[in-house]
Amino acid sequence: MRRDLLRRIRTLTGSRPARTPPEPDILCSLWNRRLEQFATILDEHIHRIIREGQRSTHDLLNLLSQVEDLRSLAERLRLQPVATKLLFVVDSYFLAQILLQLEYKGVEKMLLCAGPALGNVRFLTAPCRPSLEQSPAHVRPAPGEFVKAVREITSYGMRLTAVFHCHPGLGVPYPSRYDVAYHRILEDLGYQAVGAVVNNEGYCRFFSYRLDFQIVVLGKNFDELGDMVLKIKR
Secondary structure, three states: HHHHHHHHHHHHHOOOOOOOOOOOHHHHHHHHHHHHHHHHHHHHHHHHHHOOOOOHHHHHHHHHHHHHHHHHHHHHOOOOOOOOEEEEEEEEHHHHHHHEEEEEOOOOOEEEEOOOEEEOOOEOOOOEEEOOEEOOOEEEOOOOOOHHHHHHHHOOOEEEEEEEOOOOOOOOOOHHHHHHHHHHHHOOOOOEEEEEOOOOOOEEEEEEEOOOOEEEEOOOOOOEOOOOEEOOOO
């Protein structure tokens, strides 16, 4: 009976979980579910022994003590999801094309960016241009256009991964408080997309409201200036 119990426990728990799983939430949930199944097996085993009356009181107390030890061990093995930094991957040629499309000519412009997601990695691969409400110092998608664009993106199995817009002026651009507030709304709605401000000098600054992220740029003809700022050589 004990061998059968141990065999069932080994079958359920399998191997130890990885220390740095690529999908923390999914693997933690799976591991914790197996621990719950393990606890259920222990309860069923104890109840069966009590019903059948096959053990003396002394043996039963020893067994209950061992079960409590095993439950304590299972609780210590329970994993908590680990906060993982999001990694956004883009290539320098794609950024150069974005800069051309967002060249400032009297009004601000905006592009949404789509791409696949693999674990905590997000790719910036395809621009999407919604209809816009524009002014010399303001740009937003027209009513209903953002939802329409996201529906199209997700219909291809992609995700919204970035929102680019241009600013007038020279030097390194900074997001306005309205830009940050807009991204706060997006993040509160569950979108894991970075913002990016560009200008005609080839600068690009990435930002977010609260997302913990890192940008990886592939290719060449660009300079990384720190603080999420790039300059594309054109």
